[in-house]
Amino acid sequence: MAAVAAGEPEVIRDKAAMRAWSRRRRAEGKAVAFVPTMGFLHEGHLSLVSAAVAASAGPVAVVVSIYVNPSQFAPTEDLATYPSDFAGDLRKLAATGAVAAVFCPPDLYVRGGAGRPAGAPAGAVSCLEEADGNAHETWIRVERLEKGLCGSSRPVFFRGVATVVAKLFNIVEPDIAVFGKKDYQQWRVICRMVRDLDFAIEIVGSEIVREADGLAMSSRNVHLSREERDKALSINRSLVNARSAVLNGNNHSQQIKDQIVRTLTEAGGQVDYVEIVEQESLVFLERIDCPAVICVAAWFGKVRLIDNIEIQTPSSD
Numbered sequence: 350m351a352a353v354a355a356g357e358p359e360v361i362r363d364k365a366a367m368r369a370w371s372r373r374r375r376a377e378g379k380a381v382a383f384v385p386t387m388g389f390l391h392e393g394h395l396s397l398v399s400a401a402v403a404a405s406a407g408p409v410a411v412v413v414s415i416y417v418n419p420s421q422f423a424p425t426e427d428l429a430t431y432p433s434d435f436a437g438d439l440r441k442l443a444a445t446g447a448v449a450a451v452f453c454p455p456d457l458y459v460r461g462g463a464g465r466p467a468g469a470p471a472g473a474v475s476c477l478e479e480a481d482g483n484a485h486e487t488w489i490r491v492e493r494l495e496k497g498l499c500g501s502s503r504p505v506f507f508r509g510v511a512t513v514v515a516k517l518f519n520i521v522e523p524d525i526a527v528f529g530k531k532d533y534q535q536w537r538v539i540c541r542m543v544r545d546l547d548f549a550i551e552i553v554g555s556e557i558v559r560e561a562d563g564l565a566m567s568s569r570n571v572h573l574s575r576e577e578r579d580k581a582l583s584i585n586r587s588l589v590n591a592r593s594a595v596l597n598g599n600n601h602s603q604q605i606k607d608q609i610v611r612t613l614t615e616a617g618g619q620v621d622y623v624e625i626v627e628q629e630s631l632v633f634l635e636r637i638d639c640p641a642v643i644c645v646a647a648w649f650g651k652v653r654l655i656d657n658i659e660i661q662t663p664s665s666d
Contacts (some may be wrong), residue, residue, distance in 0.1 A: 357439075358451065359389075359451070359452065366620075367412075369508065370450055380407060390435055393531065410449040411450075417431050418513040419509075421505065423503065475509050488511075489511040491507060498631065499535075499655065531567070562582055570652075580617045581652075581654055583618060584656045586643065594608070602637055623643070642657050
């Protein structure tokens with residue numbers, strides 16, 4: 350296993366200080382491994398730290414960022430209520446013994462006067478633009494991969510994600526960055542951005558971490574009532590059953606999707622989408638005849654949950 354730092358991580362708030370810190374670590378012969386988060390950490394996040402350590406063959410310095418990114422939230426979404434516990438997050442990261450630094454900038458965007466400027470383009474805007482429309486205006490779009498799935502109901506989300514991750518990459522200057530595969534489309538969007546813009550960064554996708562009963566770990570789970578949480582178990586149950594059906598010979602995507610929708614609806618969920626796509630391109634599949642991933646988003650109460658399951662063994666007629 351690669352060498353890691355022990356004890357309390359250094360807390361860094363300034364962008365220039367973060368960049369200088371990474372350059373010092375690299376001068377010491379260490380790889381810089383980066384785990385971007387929005388905080389309110391759970392075991393799924395901590396598994397990303399472990400994956401960051403494992404991804405380096407030699408000495409490694411792990412950096413975790415904690416920043417709730419306003420540009421990926423629409424004004425109607427839950428930016429104001431997104432959970433936070435910075436002191437608790439620091440304790441959890443320190444307990445791993447593997448995190449050398451925590452980057453928690455107060456803001457990553459240039460701010461200006463309030464209100465959208467005259468002549469600003471119409472259409473979906475983020476919380477950042479609604480508050481300060483005449484300041485930050487540079488965005489990164491991964492034009493095809495951001496469409497569909499979560500992009501259909503969250504039109505500003507992936508533009509905001511790609512932009513803030515690019516900014517973080519420019520500040521942290523990592524050699525390795527780790528993303529959870531629960532946010533499958535996000536992981537693929539970042540992989541494509543890194544490829545297309547020639548970032549010299551290895552992107553690692555880390556497997557979903559689940560509660561003992563199968564619910565995918567998410568910071569938003571804290572907002573579920575006990576009854577809603579019990580109903581939300583139908584997501585993983587429907588995905589496991591769907592994968593079994595595919596591996597047993599049913600490769601008809603619509604049949605598989607219809608069964609998942611029935612399961613979630615009968616459990617009391619409101620389905621946002623159920624789609625079956627090719628794992629890398631995220632192209633929709635009519636028949637599951639190549640490595641695929643089944644992706645689900647559904648509302649239980651006021652909480653929108655996402656989950657997915659990969660199918661590695663293709664089936665064909």
